Amino acid sequence: MQRNYWNLTFGIVWTIIFSGMSFYWAMGGLVGVRSLGGSIYEMSLNPSPSFLVIIWLTGFIKLLGLILLLTLLIEWKQPITIKTLYYVVKIVGTLLFLYGLLNFVTITLSTLNILNFDLDLYATFWRLIFWEPFWMIGGVFYFFSIKKIEQR
Structure with missing residues (x-):
């Protein structure tokens, strides 16, 4: 599996900040x-x-992304594990961006x-200038953290 270590690192930092906000x-x-507005x-x-339980759970769910990205640093031997990680990361990145x-x-x-x-x-201002682009940037970091699967 070829990794893009810059995007992988930025994705890890993004995820820590993202979950940290929920914990805060x-x-x-x-x-x-x-800046979130509404209800x-x-x-x-x-x-x-x-409501507090939901916010705590949200923070822990966001940390699952950290675990996902950290698994990309492991040298997996099984092709099915590599392919699964590749597609999961691509799907998560796409969903975050969308x-x-x-x-x-x-x-x-x-x-x-x-x-x-x-x-x-x-x-509205902060959602358009920060929050929604923040989600999209996170999706880009996830999506491009893996370049391709090496054929064996």
Whole structure:
């Protein structure tokens, strides 16, 4: 398996930052949460125990991506393991990118009054300038962390 160590490293750092934000918010931190907007922001101001559990779980789920990327550093001998990792990483990268892209498109459509979202101007700005591109960049890091599978 040929790895792109730059993208792999950036993907690992991206994932740590991404999950770290959830853990920070789960511990009661509020910096940046207003930029998410909508009901998530409202719930974070006075979080219920179940909301906090969801935020903690979100952080741990995000860490699964770290485990996935770290498995790419292992020299696997079984071709099925190599192929499986290759396709899983490509699919995860594609899904991360598409999630950000589709959110970017729908939020843009809401700014044009084509769709109606419950996002204030502040949240809309940060979603378009930071959050959705952040998802897309993470997807690019994952997708390009593996160049190709070497044939044996």
